[in-house]
Amino acid sequence: MPPDYSGQNFRGCSFKGQNLTGANFSGKDIRGANFTNAILKDADFTGAKAGLQLHWLIVLLIVAFVLLAQGVIYSISLGLSAASIFDTRYTGNLFIGLVCNIVVVVFYIVTFRKNLITGLGVIAVILVFVSPVVVILVVTFPKAFPVIRTLPKGLAIVFGLTISVASILFNILIGWRIQSRDDQDAWFDSVVNTFAATGGTSFYGANLINADFTGAILENTDFRKTNLTLTRFYEAKNLDFARVDDTILANRAVLNLLVTCNGRGKSYAGANLRGANLKDADLNKANLKGADIIAATFEGACLEWANLTITQAINTNFTSAHMTGACIEAWNIDSTTKLHNVDCRFIYLLEYPRLGTDDRERRPSSGEFQPGEFTKLFEEVLNTVDLIFRNGIDWKAFINAFQQVQVENEDTELAIQSIVNKDGVFVIRIKVPVDADKEKIHSDLKQMYQLALQEVEKYKALSQARYDEIIRKSTEMTNIVRFLAAESGNVQNFQFGDNAGNIFMTNSNDASRNINVGRDFNATGTINLGEISGAVTNTINDLPTSPEPEKPGIKELLTQLQAAIEADTNLLQEDKAEALEQVKALAEAGKSPQEGAMKKAAKTAIKILKGTISSLPTATKLVEQCSNLLPLISNFLGLG
Numbered sequence: 280m281p282p283d284y285s286g287q288n289f290r291g292c293s294f295k296g297q298n299l300t301g302a303n304f305s306g307k308d309i310r311g312a313n314f315t316n317a318i319l320k321d322a323d324f325t326g327a328k329a330g331l332q333l334h335w336l337i338v339l340l341i342v343a344f345v346l347l348a349q350g351v352i353y354s355i356s357l358g359l360s361a362a363s364i365f366d367t368r369y370t371g372n373l374f375i376g377l378v379c380n381i382v383v384v385v386f387y388i389v390t391f392r393k394n395l396i397t398g399l400g401v402i403a404v405i406l407v408f409v410s411p412v413v414v415i416l417v418v419t420f421p422k423a424f425p426v427i428r429t430l431p432k433g434l435a436i437v438f439g440l441t442i443s444v445a446s447i448l449f450n451i452l453i454g455w456r457i458q459s460r461d462d463q464d465a466w467f468d469s470v471v472n473t474f475a476a477t478g479g480t481s482f483y484g485a486n487l488i489n490a491d492f493t494g495a496i497l498e499n500t501d502f503r504k505t506n507l508t509l510t511r512f513y514e515a516k517n518l519d520f521a522r523v524d525d526t527i528l529a530n531r532a533v534l535n536l537l538v539t540c541n542g543r544g545k546s547y548a549g550a551n552l553r554g555a556n557l558k559d560a561d562l563n564k565a566n567l568k569g570a571d572i573i574a575a576t577f578e579g580a581c582l583e584w585a586n587l588t589i590t591q592a593i594n595t596n597f598t599s600a601h602m603t604g605a606c607i608e609a610w611n612i613d614s615t616t617k618l619h620n621v622d623c624r625f626i627y628l629l630e631y632p633r634l635g636t637d638d639r640e641r642r643p644s645s646g647e648f649q650p651g652e653f654t655k656l657f658e659e660v661l662n663t664v665d666l667i668f669r670n671g672i673d674w675k676a677f678i679n680a681f682q683q684v685q686v687e688n689e690d691t692e693l694a695i696q697s698i699v700n701k702d703g704v705f706v707i708r709i710k711v712p713v714d715a716d717k718e719k720i721h722s723d724l725k726q727m728y729q730l731a732l733q734e735v736e737k738y739k740a741l742s743q744a745r746y747d748e749i750i751r752k753s754t755e756m757t758n759i760v761r762f763l764a765a766e767s768g769n770v771q772n773f774q775f776g777d778n779a780g781n782i783f784m785t786n787s788n789d790a791s792r793n794i795n796v797g798r799d800f801n802a803t804g805t806i807n808l809g810e811i812s813g814a815v816t817n818t819i820n821d822l823p824t825s826p827e828p829e830k831p832g833i834k835e836l837l838t839q840l841q842a843a844i845e846a847d848t849n850l851l852q853e854d855k856a857e858a859l860e861q862v863k864a865l866a867e868a869g870k871s872p873q874e875g876a877m878k879k880a881a882k883t884a885i886k887i888l889k890g891t892i893s894s895l896p897t898a899t900k901l902v903e904q905c906s907n908l909l910p911l912i913s914n915f916l917g918l919g
Contacts, residue, residue: 288307288308289304289307289308289309289312290308290309290310290311290312291310291311291312292309292312292313293312293313294312294313294314294317295313295314295315295316295317296315296316296317297317297318298317298318299314299317299318299319299322300318300319300320300321300322301320301321301322301323302319302322302323303322303323304322304323304324304327305323305324305325305326305327306325306326306327307324307327307328308327308328309324309327309328309329309480310328310329310330310331310479310480311330311331311478311479311480312329312480312481313480313481314480314481314482314485315481315482315483315484315485316483316484316485317482317485317486318485318486319482319485319486319487319490320486320487320488320489320490321488321489321490322487322490322491323490323491324490324491324492324495325491325492325493325494325495326493326494326495327492327495327496328495328496329479329480329495329496329497329498329499329500330479330480330496330497330498330499330500330517331478331479331498331499478499479498479499479500479501480497480499480500480501481500481501482500482501482502482505483501483502483503483504483505484503484504484505485505485506486505486506487505487506487507487508487510488506488508488509488510489508489509489510489511489556490510490511491510491511492510492511492512492515493511493512493513493514493515494513494514494515494516495515495516496515496516496517497512497515497516497517497518497520497521498516498517498518498520498521499520499521500521500522501521501522502521502522502523502526502528503522503523503524503525503526504525505526506554507526507527507528507554508553508554508574509554509555509556509574509575509576510554510556511556511558512528512534512537512538512556513537513538513540513556514538514539515538518534518538519531519534519535527551527552527553527554527555530550530551532545532547532550533547533550533551533552533555536555536557536560537555537556537557540557540558540559540560540561541560541561542560542561542562542565543561543562543563543564543565544563544564544565545565545566546565546566547565547566547567547570548566548567548568548569548570548586549568549569549570550567550570550571551570551571552567552570552571552572552575553571553572553573553574553575554573554574554575555572555575555576556575556576557575557576557577557580558576558577558578558579558580559578559579559580560577560580560581561580561581562577562580562581562582562585563581563582563583563584563585564583564584564585565582565585565586566585566586567585567586567587567590568586568587568588568589568590568630569588569589569590570590570591571590571591572590572591572592572595573591573592573593573594573595574593574594574595575595575596576595576596577595577596577597577600578596578597578598578599578600579598579599579600580597580600580601581600581601582597582600582601582602582605583601583602583603583604583605584603584604584605585602585605585606586605586606586630587605587606587607587610588606588607588608588609588610588630589608589609589610589611590610590611591610591611592610592611592612592616593611593612593613593615593616594613594615594616595612595616595617596617597616597617597618597621598617598618598619598620598621599619599620599621599622600621600622601621601622601623602621602622602623602626602653603622603623603624603625603626604624604625604626604627605623605626605627606626606627606628606629606630606639607626607627607628608627608628608629608630612657612661613661613717614661614662614713616657616661618653618654618657618658619654620651620654621653621654623648623653624647624648625641625642625643625647625648626641626642626653627639627640627641627642628640628641628642662710662711662712662713662715663696663708663709663710663711664708664709664711664715664717664720664721664724665706665707665708665709665721666706666707666708666709666721666724666725666728667704667705667706668704668705668706668707669704671705672705672707673731673732675731676728676731676732677707677728677731678887679727679731680724680727680728680730680731681693681695681709681724681727682880682883682887683727684720684723684724684727685879685880685883686876686879686880686883687723687876688720688723689875689876689878689879690875691711691712691715691716691720692711692712693709693710693711693720694709694710695707695708695709695710696708696709696710709724808845808852808855808856808859811856811859811860812841812845812859814863815841815859815860815862815863815866816841818863818866818867819834819837819838819841819862819866820834821866821870822834822837822866822869822870832915833869833912833915833916834869836908836911836912836915837862837865837866837869837912839904839908840862840865840904840905840908840909840912841859841862843900843901843904843905843908844858844859844862844901845859846900846901847895847899847900847901849895849896849899849901850891850895850901854891857887857891858887858888858891858892861884861885861887861888861891862884862888864880864881864883864884865881865884865885865912865916867880868880868881868884868916869915869916872915872916872917873917877916878916878917878918881913881916881918882918885909885912885913885918888905888909889905889909892905
């Protein structure tokens with residue numbers, strides 16, 4: 280049970296390094312308390328009062344008065360020095376007064392127009408060049424520098440007082456600008472907060488995951504190095520006077536958003552909102568383009584018409600959010616992104632319309648999402664890996680790569696969910712389990728595909744005419760359709776043509792070359808079925824013979840299948856070669872049928888064989904034989 284500290288006084292107490300998960304500090308006085316490196320997950324600080332204890336506040340006030348007195352003395356001295364311009368008894372005093380006035384004017388103008396740092400920098404540059412001249416004057420006019428022996432009369436007094444008052448007023452202006460959080464002097468604000476937080480409540484290095492500071496007073500509090508994932512700061516007071524270095528609160532706009540939960544129409548483009556708690560926030564028409572919202576929560580938030588282009592939304596919670604009209608172009612989501620009960624009638628896939636049109640890829644293209652449709656649509660997309668081929672695709676190479684990755688990831692069920700051709704850009708979506716290593720699968724597929732493409736180097740010696748014929752055959756879409764047809768319904772959205780593309784793309788890129796690859800060709804450019812058949816026969820002969828002549832075993836069944844394929848006159852040579860390769864794969868699996876990798880390879884081979892014969896007439900002898908042989912072969916290999 281989490282500790283409950285209700286009714287207790289915690290001013291100046293130390294909880295350093297303690298595990299206070301779920302502790303209740305609501306409404307408590309924690310001024311000066313030390314929570315350094317404490318674990319405060321799910322802790323309740325609603326209405327708590329943090330900051331400085333009374334004795335520390337008195338010390339800081341004394342220091343502030345000392346600094347104020349120094350400022351007044353500086354301003355008076357500045358006025359006296361500036362009034363030296365009216366002291367005509369010594370040329371040196373005249374020069375000093377002139378230089379002082381120029382420096383003061385330049386400093387005021389630059390500081391007002393730019394910032395305090397720039398103003399001080401200009402003064403430093405002036406001093407570098409003026410110092411040698413002053414040294415010369417000190418030597419030349421020694422009597423001029425015991426400052427001013429007699430106070431100037433008349434105009435000199437008025438002028439000196441004017442400069443002094445102006446200096447004081449100018450200091451007040453700079454202080455007001457810092458107090459109003461003007462970005463021009465934000466550095467000074469940080470310095471002030473650092474000084475003021477000394478002795479205040481410290482959460483340095485603490486774990487504040489899901490802690491709640493709603494309505495808490497947080498001035499002079501140290502939040503450096505804290506874990507603020509999902510920490511709630513709604514209506515917290517004086518948080519802008521806390522020390523928040525190295526946290527998302529360091530961005531003043533983000534801090535204000537977390538406190539007010541009102542970002543309607545504002546821009547947070549590229550902002551770091553990682554782990555931000557924006558539950559029920561109003562972000563209508565907000566610009567979150569490129570923002571990092573990983574692990575943040577927008578539960579119940581209004582994101583209608585918001586720009587979520589290229590946002591990083593891994594492990595982000597959008598439960599019950601309102602997202603009608605939002606733009607989600609190239610946003611990055613995965614299976615950890617929560618989209619439960621999202622209220623959305625339609626969304627846009629493009630930030631700007633296509634060139635020459637007003638098309639922003641509205642989804643749905645017409646009408647509206649019915650309740651739950653948006654969530655269902657994107658949950659289907661989340662458990663996928665997308666391969667994008669922008670410069671064409673070699674289907675043979677892709678099939679080979681896909682089969683190889685299936686074998687290497689034997690414990691992961693992979694299936695082609697959809698293929699889309701949008702203006703020549705192919706998107707192949709692979710369905711994967713929820714817990715699959717999507718990054719590894721994507722990387723493996725790209726790598727295997729590139730290796731398959733390299734085989735094209737073997738055919739450079741072919742004549743151009745024969746090469747073109749190979750290209751044509753190897754890119755026939757019927758080949759890939761046959762393969763996909765064997766996926767038993769896994770192909771859910773197989774579309775081609777300019778109007779295709781009714782699909783949502785996530786983050787993947789693959790700029791593959793438009794090269795097509797054949798296989799098993801000899802030097803003359805023809806398929807050598809004899810060599811392929813011989814290799815298949817040798818592999819089958821390595822299998823054990825059935826002990827019962829009347830009951831064929833795996834060896835005999837594969838021999839029958841090989842003979843049926845070779846005797847068929849309806850298959851193209853290329854398809855026949857492919858089918859024989861799959862018989863060979865089944866024979867290899869028959870040697871070690873219990874191995875997971877072999878079972879995977881056998882299952883893929885049977886799918887390809889089914890796809891190969893799917894285009895043949897049902898009365899064909901090969902189709903009849905395969906319908907009898909393949910189930911028996913599957914049983915022998917333990918494929919069910």
